[in-house]
Ligand code: PEP
């Protein structure tokens with residue numbers, strides 16, 4: 001049954017219910033159809049057979065696309081498709097069965113259109129299943145022509161049958177976030193939907209086409225629809241388009257307000273010549289002056305390694321699916337941390353890789369015989385190049401997004417193509433979207449003199465690491481940071497969280513002078529850093545450093561540390577791609593003890609979860625990871641992680657801790673459990689420790705717990721019966737007490753550890769500990785703040801452990817005050833209504849800045 005279908009481009013010839021005896025017979029039959037309809041010279045049929053010899057044209061899901069060699073395109077007289085439906089299936093290649101043979105005779109542009117429809121179709125397995133058995137050729141015709149009239153973002157176009165007119169009122173135009181919402185809405189409708197601006201029109205279901213319209217605020221557009229329930233589709237589009245206006249305006253307003261706030265003076269260094277400023281949140285103090293460098297992945301060469309279309313197609317498919325999963329996880333995570341608006345970045349990126357033009361282009365290149373990675377890379381480059389060539393900054397940003405997400409897919413296709421990061425040789429202020437803690441840990445302070453991230457919060461581990469490394473850092477600077485041109489001169493103030501661009505020579509000189517004065521003050525403090533933190537009335541506060549590896553110990557000791565109050569062992573896991581074994585861990589703990597030469601070391605057992613995700617552990621994703629299986633909860637569920645670590649620690653104790661060595665805060669080795677919430681948890685952990693200690697034949701070492709959740713602070717008296725010491729993790733305690741995710745950029749300014757509610761919890765902890773004569777340390781970030789340290793000492797904390805660089809300043813401040821006044825200060829602080837009121841107590845009387 002042969003049915004030429006008129007008025008369609010390309011011409012569509014469908015033969016239902018065929019049963020060719022083999023592949024060659026099928027190709028000949030299809031070629032004969034095309035030839036009889038005048039689409040091809042009969043010689044093109046031979047070309048199709050030759051192509052099949054060099055490349056398998058099985059596209060996937062029972063669809064094959066025989067077509068001629070590129071060099072034989074001149075044999076095509078008119079674009080046409082010959083479709084053979086093979087309900088019984090035909091063995092095509094290596095166990096692949098063809099049910100729909102779509103022979104293509106087309107010039108390249110038509111070829112892409114056909115492939116786009118086919119790639120769309122092969123994603124719909126249920127429909128393909130129907131097409132295999134249907135007796136209605138209209139079903140097949142419909143499937144292959146559905147978007148035939150959809151215009152691309154070029155050329156003039158008539159509107160579809162129903163329309164509404166709208167003037168773009170998004171202050172920053174139609175950028176990727178709202179555009180992807182339009183696409184989502186349009187795709188949920190069966191009708192065709194088109195957006196036209198002047199003579200340019202785009203399919204509303206195609207993100208790249210929409211973005212190519214380059215719509216700016218004030219542009220007039222016509223949105224029209226045609227087909228199934230066109231009126232309903234148009235109403236949905238209208239609601240989606242206009243519904244975003246308020247949010248877009250509010251976002252622009254927020255950006256304007258932030259910029260206005262940023263223009264005002266701050267406590268600290270201020271420029272005189274009003275340079276452009278990017279406000280963020282101070283994460284690591286200090287001033288850096290130099291050119292900015294926006295972190296971009298290194299150029300990689302993608303080899304062209306042809307492979308059968310089947311396995312290539314499967315690999316591309318799998319890579320796209322894995323990347324989509326990755327982007328979904330990123331979007332979910334970002335939505336939790338930063339809100340819906342920022343998560344939209346990743347949703348838009350997911351739309352980009354689902355773009356049919358892109359997939360088709362890649363498929364076409366593969367069908368032409370290129371390797372999958374090469375074809376994908378080429379396709380991404382071609383489309384990104386088209387977007388950048390339009391000279392519109394919004395679209396240039398999308399091109400960057402497309403390349404970025406393209407790299408993700410590439411790394412999925414072939415892990416060897418994962419791109420690293422390139423840094424210039426000259427020292428620079430590094431700009432990045434965000435950095436994983438392990439990326440930050442790997443930064444070389446000689447080359448990266450400052451760090452500014454678009455996302456992140458001041459108590460994130462990235463910020464903590466930047467302080468450890470002594471790199472001035474600002475976080476939460478917003479996505480606009482990423483658009484800065486490499487080499488732009490800047491001043492980064494990590495104390496106030498501001499990045500000043502193209503500063504005048506005068507401002508550079510004044511910032512350098514300010515930095516010098518700060519250095520002199522630090523030098524003054526440093527001269528006395530080896531002295532104990534003894535208050536003027538003779539009360540000594542123990543001072544430790546937060547250090548994660550033995551190489552950092554000498555620096556910490558040089559800064560005046562009396563021991564290590566917190567070793568975060570999760571970094572042993574984060575910094576490498578696999579789980580360190582018991583022996584590796586033992587070596588590290590022994591090296592730490594040796595480097596400390598008898599001084600106290602508190603090792604915290606693995607604290608994984610929350611923002612410290614270890615990819616290679618493949619832990620299940622959680623909706624609320626900070627409220628999920630993290631810290632001690634994970635340890636108790638994963639003896640395979642906890643027990644080797646405890647064995648390594650007790651082996652180190654057996655070797656380095658003499659029997660009868662001091663206990664309490666002077667013990668050479670203490671073990672500490674993270675994120676404890678209840679007494680039973682402590683009892684279970686103790687039991688495991690005791691069992692392993694006996695097995696190893698190690699001496700007893702103090703076992704402590706972290707107080708990081710309000711429940712533990714409130715029950716401190718109960719918990720104190722079962723452990724030897726407490727260390728308060730104020731970063732987490734603040735997060736849980738104030739219900740502010742420590743990575744939430746919007747709420748970061750409110751996540752102040754000096755909030756009176758947090759101070760009262762610390763006070764309760766000290767009281768609970770005192771009842772059982774336990775010592776209390778603090779190892780959260782506020783311990784390294786000189787004023788915070790004064791309050792903590794006044795609340796009854798015995799030991800403060802901090803980033804080594806904070807040591808001299810804290811010691812100097814404590815040495816300048818009396819414990820009596822600190823106790824009174826702490827009592828006053830607990831009685832305040834908010835954190836701002838507490839900070840206002842930082843006056844010259846207690847050695848503050850006034
Ligand atoms: C804390 O929560 O304050 C703490 C020291 O632990 P971490 O920052 O590693 O979660």
Ligand code: MG
Pocket residue numbers: 708729731732
């Ligand atoms: Mg913590």
